[in-house]
Amino acid sequence: MLSQTYPYYLANRPVAANCDLAVTDKYSGDVATRVAFADADAMREAIGRASDARAAMAAFPPDARRDVLEHCVRRFGERQDELAMALCIEAGKPIKDARGEVARLIDTFRIAAGEATRIDGDVIELQVSPRTRGYRGMVKRVPVGACAFITPFNFPLNLVAHKVAPAIAAGCPFVLKPAAKTPIGALIIGGILSETDLPEGAFSILPCSNDDAGLLVEDPRIALLSFTGGMVGWELKARAGRKRVTLELGGNAACIVDADPGQSLDAIVARLVSGAYYQSGQSCISVQRILAHADIHAQLCDKLRAAIAALRMGDPRDEDVFIGPMIDVDAATRVQDWIDAAIAAGATLLAGGKRDGAFVAPSLLANVPRDCDLYRKEAFGPVACIESFVDFDDAIARVNDSDFGLQAGVFSGSLAHAMRAWDRLEVGGVIVGDVPSFRVDNMPYGGVKGSGIGREGIASAIADMTEPRLLVIRDRPD
The missing domain is CATH 3.40.605.10 (Aldehyde Dehydrogenase; Chain A, domain 1)
Structure with missing residues (x-):
């Protein structure tokens, strides 16, 4: 009390x-x-x-x-x-x-x-x-x-x-x-x-x-x-x-999942779900954009849908609850409006998409147009966008196509790709083998551009x- x-x-x-x-x-x-x-x-x-x-x-x-x-x-x-x-x-x-x-x-x-x-x-x-x-x-x-x-x-x-x-x-x-x-x-x-x-x-x-x-x-x-x-x-x-x-x-953090991600998709899904929906996405390094290689995109979407469906939403005092309320109804309404606008613009809703008061169900959308608020701005809510890529350099360019640059995540079994990401991603921190939401309290933390x-x-x-x-x-x- x-x-x-x-x-x-x-x-x-x-x-x-x-x-x-x-x-x-x-x-x-x-x-x-x-x-x-x-x-x-x-x-x-x-x-x-x-x-x-x-x-x-x-x-x-x-x-x-x-x-x-x-x-x-x-x-x-x-x-x-x-x-x-x-x-x-x-x-x-x-x-x-x-x-x-x-x-x-x-x-x-x-x-x-x-x-x-x-x-x-x-x-x-x-x-x-x-x-x-x-x-x-x-x-x-x-x-x-x-x-x-x-x-x-x-x-x-x-x-x-x-x-x-x-x-x-x-x-x-x-x-x-x-x-x-x-x-x-x-x-x-x-x-x-x-x-x-x-x-x-x-x-x-x-x-x-x-x-x-x-x-x-x-x-x-x-x-x-x-x-x-x-x-x-x-x-x-x-x-x-x-x-x-x-x-x-803040930011709209992106995470690249390469064709050879360097670890099992189940392990990656667990980290993506944590990074995107932890404390209802109200983190400046919450996973907002997921770029998955075309070879694994469909499989990753299926696994993410299943993992999201298992998340429990409710009273934050409950030990089993993963999704609590957003900070207020206005914040939740804004996220819902952005989801609805993205769907109207052609995005596909894979999970969630519903609001109840200050609660927004954990949501995943595919192929959100890049001019939508949900893609361009900081969602600061329990929602992520997923898209596919073929060329790793193109994925880097898409991550950089943002007004923000706080942290980015890269799952890749290629050392060359990991180093290329470190060289070229326009962010304050590159996290290889994990989501951009990772932070240790003694590491330099901050961003570039609008971040x-x-x-x-x-x-x-x-x-x-x-x-x-x-x-x-x-x-x-x-």
Whole structure:
């Protein structure tokens, strides 16, 4: 069960300002709890307090940052059942998947704890000509300062962790705006952070309106903005001024299944079904486009239909449920509309295609015209498109025929094809032997084209949250 109310956190301290934000149980639609909702004044104060905490956070020793992160790891482990149930309720995430996200939350903070004490520098050889003899150069990395984080609804724990944990490891104070539909996980994290000895003002976690979140984007005291969400991210970048900006804006991930896929079709089907329909497809690297070689296309379609039919849809608290509700009825209606439009344009429905409230049955369509929204845009729902190809280079070209480029998957027993995919696919990551939905929390993660700029993954995020500072020493002249 959830707490009756949740405070927000301003400069490390809980504030029970009001109970204006209702958080619904995404399965029943009932109000599950209420959380404090920050206004513009609270946001301005949080930004000011984070800016004031820059020096204290930079001076906070690396081993103390590590200890804070390790404290979080311990406390997340002690509260993992509570965290998983909160996810299940606020996001409609099946309980097995919710437990998996809690495990990733713990992993992410554990990785960050290890990185906190190895943010190293370099010694530079400056004696490159007679005029520079006697000079020595060294570089260390220092925190950029106050950071602003805006996170979406679909991974309320782990996407928060990928911003918060590296900020602590790097020594950056931050202000976080979690998604209004799923703020509980972030506020539980805030409660655990408030148990530590982080410097005053080191963090604020404020559910608030999108308008008030604009203060995070435009305030010059913020040194870095990290946004995960939709295409509005490009508008935020344009408004951000001189601050650093990292964006993860989604995709319509493709997966190639070669004539010789390198493993059994049954194993591939299991991975494709997981990648396409896990948490109702509400993942930016969900499998949306499947390109199957003509030699195996028909067989793969038959196996996918059978596997999809076996997926159970229902109450996400049920241990056997694989498909829970989408985040709301509007999101489900949009996916249904895109499916209907694709069928009207000539696509063939192989599975699913029906909606019931916020539930969309896991759906598979063949030969979706390439100008349809279902093919071109990010579906962000439990639906995938499948098409056949003959030439591997043509398959690569079709994957690249997209405004997005986050990750792509390739099933191929050909090393030459795998390497060609790595060379030519216009994406941030190529996953060979698995679906594009695969992610480990220490790997560089991000995209190209419309999918964003910059990389997450703890070490990559720390690099973004720090900057090099040069020291040059001239030896005393003779």
